Amino acid sequence: MPELPEVETVRRTLENLILNKRVTKIEVRYPKIIQTDVSDFNRILGQKIHRIDRLGKHLIFILDHDVLLIHLRMEGRFFLRDKDTALNKHEHIGFQLDHKQVLIYHDVRKFGTMHLYSIETYLSESPLAKLGAEPMTMDVNSLYDQVSKRKTEIKAILLDQTVISGLGNIYVDETLFRAKIHPTRLGISLSKLEVENILMAAREVLHKAVLLGGTTIRTFEAMDGVHGRFQNELLVHTKVGEPCPVCGTTIIKMKVKGRGTYVCPRCQN
């Protein structure tokens, strides 16, 4: 599902629901989600959830001594239910909280991941160690330095989480449309001003999307019943065959590095 705005929506929702609760039981039905030894994973038992952070698309549960890192990938979702309700199909992990409720991890495609690290080391371990800055804190010069030395298409560069974190397929399309840059332009071909326009557009898009609770496309909900409203603000993504909101030219869909990509062939060049 999720790019930065959707993960932020999940984070805020969870923050209101499970903060300061203690994990009293864990049920793991599909262990491959867990990248840590399952025996180590049981260290979570008895620990309290003190804080829920987010970096890029990663959810970060701060516990007493450890940190649980969760990546929802394409379709990971959470549900909160009363305990003693059995896990259904596609529900792979259950965290019982305070002997009362269960936080359920639901993931049809089973792509999601969880890592457990000590609170001292998690920032320098695998998923977070190489993560790039988010658009809101990214420095223009730093982004230009990285982009201008790459001979790959700009869309692929913006999807590279080690360069800049939080953007995915939807928001990259929306960002490049607003910056009037074609997704197949090579990084090395972009001027400083163009990179600056891209960064400003990314900030604007993400800011607005966070305010609206993210984008709901297909089946994604932040949590059970929590829908985003940014899909009403999409200008190009999913708009194939429709007129460009700026110039009226028909929006086309193409493949860029294997990803479905929506572009106005007139505005973006």
Add this chain to the structure above:
DNA sequence: AACGAAACCTGCGCGC
């Protein structure tokens, strides 16, 4: 070093 394709999974919609 850097890039692209394949792999990880399942379900859905489409054309035949």
Add this chain to the structure above:
DNA sequence: TGCGCGCAGGTTTCGT
């Protein structure tokens, strides 16, 4: 109705 194919908001791994 059934089958096969392509597609899906992400990332890692493998081969070139």
